[in-house]
Amino acid sequence: MEESVSRKQSRAARVEPKPGRRPRKGRFRKAVTFLFSCALIGLACLVVLALYLRSQALPVGTFALSSQMYDMHGNLISSFQSGKNREFVPLSGIPKHLIDATLAIEDKRFYDHIGLDVRGIARAVVVNFQHMDRVQGASTLTQQLARNLYLTQDRTWSRKIKEAMYAVQLEMQLSKDQIMEMYLNDATYYGNSAYGVQAAAKLFFGKNVGELTLAESTMIAGVPKGPRYYSPFFDRDKAKERQELILTEMASQGFITSKEAEEAKREELVYQPSGKKAAVVQAPYFRDYVRRVAIDRLGIDEREFDEGGIRIYTTLDLDMQKTAEEAVTRALPDEDELQAALVAVDPRTGYVRAMVGGKLYGDNQFNRAVSTSRQPGSAFKPFVYLTALQQKTVTAVSQFKSEPTVFEYDNGRQTYTPNNFNNKYPNGLIDLREAIAKSDNIYAVHTIQQVGADKVIETARKLGITSRLEALPSLALGTFPVSPLEMASAFAVLANQGVRVEPTVITRIESATGKLLYESKPKKEKVVGPEYAYVLTNLMKSVFDPGATASRVAEQIKRPVAGKTGTTNTDAWMVGFTPELATAVWVGYDRDRTISAVESYKAAPIFADFTEHALEAVPPKLFPMPDNVTSVYIDPASGKLATDKCPNPRIEVFVKGTEPTEYCSDQGTAVPSDGGKDTPKKTGRSWWDDLKRWWND
Incomplete structure (x- = not known):
């Protein structure tokens, strides 16, 4: 009997809580009580904040300040925003299609949220976290209205917090229809100084907003996302893509049928000529x-x-x-x-x-x-010749025969037959200086075939040509627009x-x-x-x-x-x-x-x-001659160094080490170099007259 009591006491001792530890149920109750208290406090704060916001008057809408542009001397070129193009239209006068299109693409839960779309914010956070970048936003129409009416466009946290507060205030003090009416009339910018849907309808289609078709309404609804990108006056392809996206969204959200969406996508839009809006500045x-x-x-x-x-x-x-x-x-x-x-x-x-x-x-x-829609023609040739000079495959006296020529390329699988202007050919050897002066096409294609069209593209890119270029022989003649x-x-x-x-x-x-x-x-x-x-x-x-x-x-x-x-x-x-x-x-x-x-x-x-x-x-100023350049008298006929026995010598410049080393004649005295100095351009004189003129200068 005593042993039985002892065992019970022993078991009781084993389950007795250790000093300093609380029972699990007690900790759970404490946690629930704490969370409930936090929730009550948070709710109370929200109620107080809501009452505060409800009692506060909205700020006066921001007014526009003219932006100004100056030239390099500080002279005013132009002032922007000389006047807004805006005309108020009540919500009842705006086509339902335009309202629905705006909702479908901008804020489909507009009539369900309180100015802030909590679900949208959560979704944006997840998407942005997945991409580790800001690829999706959650701004509601009300927030956009608040931002455009009361705030700047600064991308700061303080502005976002104010925007959210003003959005909630707007929702408290105005009906949803009033907010939508203000958004479509006051807060939406369509480019070309046009604010509001009535101004946009007249700007793009030359008609009142109430006369817009479904296709026209969806085109207009797509512009505010970025008037520079989605305005049909600037990029009709992008504008059309966004219009079709909006129509697809309207169909998927039940605003229109799929058939109506497809018909609107096929409708040909006739735009108002943008030139009528131009101002002289x-x-x-x-x-x-x-x-x-x-x-x-x-x-x-x-x-x-x-x-x-x-x-x-x-x-x-x-x-x-x-x-x-x-x-x-x-x-x-x-x-x-x-x-x-x-x-x-x-x-x-x-x-x-x-x-x-x-x-x-x-x-x-x-x-x-x-x-970048214009072919430069022979104005592109300097890039070809620069490539050749750098490769040291061509100098000023390098010669090619200029005559009707069929060039092979792509390992002989294709041919290219360029023509000189008016089909005029020297039908003889010409050097680089003559090829540039007379803009000889045959010489240019010979050169690009020698240096490689891909290398010419590399040169053009280094100089700042960003337009599309292809490694073809015709590149030498400027066939790709810049x-x-x-x-x-x-x-x-x-x-x-x-x-x-x-x-x-x-x-x-x-x-x-x-x-x-x-x-x-x-x-x-x-x-x-x-x-x-x-x-x-x-x-x-x-x-x-x-x-x-x-x-x-x-x-x-x-x-x-x-x-x-x-x-x-x-x-x-x-x-x-x-x-x-x-x-x-x-x-x-x-x-x-x-x-x-x-x-x-x-x-x-x-x-x-x-x-x-x-x-x-x-x-007037001469082009400065670098140290690594020399100039010598050459014989144009042979491209060799001139002697006094060679007719019509001329001064020519070379990168040091690329100048000719042989003379045009074994007889006679070499014509002296000018010492590497730049000489004024002159024709109709002998080399001796040129040299004396340089010396006197």
């Missing part, structure tokens, strides 16, 4: 391009750019810009459909000093200066002794309060040896010699200049440079209409007119 094409760069590349919000009171300081020289516009106007009559583009770049800084994108901005705002801006900046590398400076149009951007938002730091890189850049430059000076392709304008330019003309069936080019300015000029028709023989010569006079007047206050 200074440097309008440059102004538009700066806006595009600021928004697309630098990340400045479009609305902030237009009405945030920011100050944009640019590289433009308004005096040069006026000179460029006048040069184009003098060369091309207003009544003619012939168009032109001009871009001028300072080789030393990469700064764009002038930009003309067309003849009349009021008629057409398409900027041909930055469009932009005038690309050509001007690429030729600027030659003018800058082989150093490429990234082309720049904006030096800095400041906020309305003076805060620095952006400051340019153009990348500088030596991409070509200065000796090769100089030798090619010296050869390209021959383009202005008598009988050469730009000889007609040689007398207009009173300073050392180098360049290259280019002509195709539809395009005329003149790209050239001085040590201070590289300029590309294009002339042609917008619809690839064939240019006449007379029209094909119009680019060079524009170039000459602009270059001489733009630099009239700048003293």
